[in-house]
Amino acid sequence: MGSSPDNRQPRFKGLPAESLNLLQLTDSHLYADPSRCLLGINTLETFDQVLAQALQEAGHPDFILATxxxxxxxxDTGYKRLLGRLQLTEIPTYCLPGNHDLPGKMKQILNQDNVHCIPSVQAKGWSLIFLDSTIPNSDGGRIDEGQLGLLKVLLEAHNDKHTMVCMHHHPIPVGSRWMDTMVLDNPGEFFQLIEAHPQVKAVLCGHIHQTFDSMYKGIRLIGSPSTCVQFVPEEDDFAIDAAPPGYRWLSLQADGTIETGLASLPEIPSGLDLASMGY
Ligand SMILES: [Fe+2]
Incomplete structure (x- = not known):
């Protein structure tokens, strides 16, 4: 639904001018050492390549979302390097933390100039809400009491706007046993709040390193490939997918609908360790 094959066509061209156009870059997994690899891939190189390709082929987005x-x-060095890359784009960028990040440090370093670590932004009739779904010292996800409270306040404050909630962890299982051990552990509380606010059109996540696009309780749930390594969908055990690094574009429409699709680098980076049993 809504996804398009990889091609070189501009993504935002031809869409209504009032559309809120977004690029999602997720799970970049950078390191302090720029030469370090994850599962055989230099994550800084692929991040740079994906960002350059996205800006060239998708057209100028209103915002970048880093999920x-x-x-x-x-x-520190990794965050500073990422900040430098994002500052160069001059595009307002909204960052939220994943299980590999340290939220406090991330905010301290990234939250400046055009780069923001803040709970929400409103533009073109839409409200975007950015939640912290991390649990300290755990790879799992949870929207804790503080974040649930914040979500409620933001949903009530902007109930006249179409809303997309963004967070790192996937809110429902995606059908991959090992990945689903890290799914949000309190989906009941989260969806109870979401369902009480019909302006919420979608929940966007990272974490799963694969595409996901499904309807749940009338809300569109969207997940996306990483800018580095992808995982095989619907696999019980950890497995690396022979798929290139990629990104998602989204165009949020004035009527509350969402156009979205994926694009990826033309080739799988050499060195990808397809036989790896974990990371
Ligand atoms: Fe990740």
């Missing part, structure tokens, strides 16, 4: 696992070793 967690931004720096694999949560290093």
């Amino acid at each position: 967690g696992d931004l720096v694999h070793d949560a290093s």
Whole structure:
């Protein structure tokens, strides 16, 4: 639904001018050491390639969304390097943390100039809400009491706007046993709040390193490939997919509908360790 094959056509061209156009870059897994690899892939190189390709082929987005696992070793140097890349785009960028990030440090370093680590932004009739779904010292996800409270306040404050909620963890299982051990552990509380606010059109996540696009309780749930390594969908055990790094574009329409699709680098980076049993 809504996804398009990889091609070189501009993504935002031809869409209504009032559309809110977004690029989602997720799970970049950068390191302090720019030469370090994850499962055989230099994550800084693929991030740079995906970002350059996205800006060239998708057209100028209103915002970039960076949905967690931004720096694999949560290093100062890694965040500073990412900040430099994002500052160069001059595009307002909204970052939220994943299980590999340190939320406090991430905010301290990234939240400046055009780069923001804030709970929400409103533009073109839409409200985007950015939640922290991380649990300290765990790879699992949870929208804790504080984040649930924040979500409620933001939903009530902007109930006249179409809304997309963004967070790192997937809110419902995606059909992959090992990945689903890290699914949001309190979906009941989360969806109870979401369902009480019909302006919520979608929930966008990272974390799963694969595409996901499904309807649940009338809400569209969207997940996306990483800018580095992809995982095989619907696989019980950890498995690396022979798929290139990629990104998602989204165009949020004035009527509350969402146009979206994926694009990826033309080739799988050499060195990808397809036989790896974990990371
Ligand atoms: Fe990740």
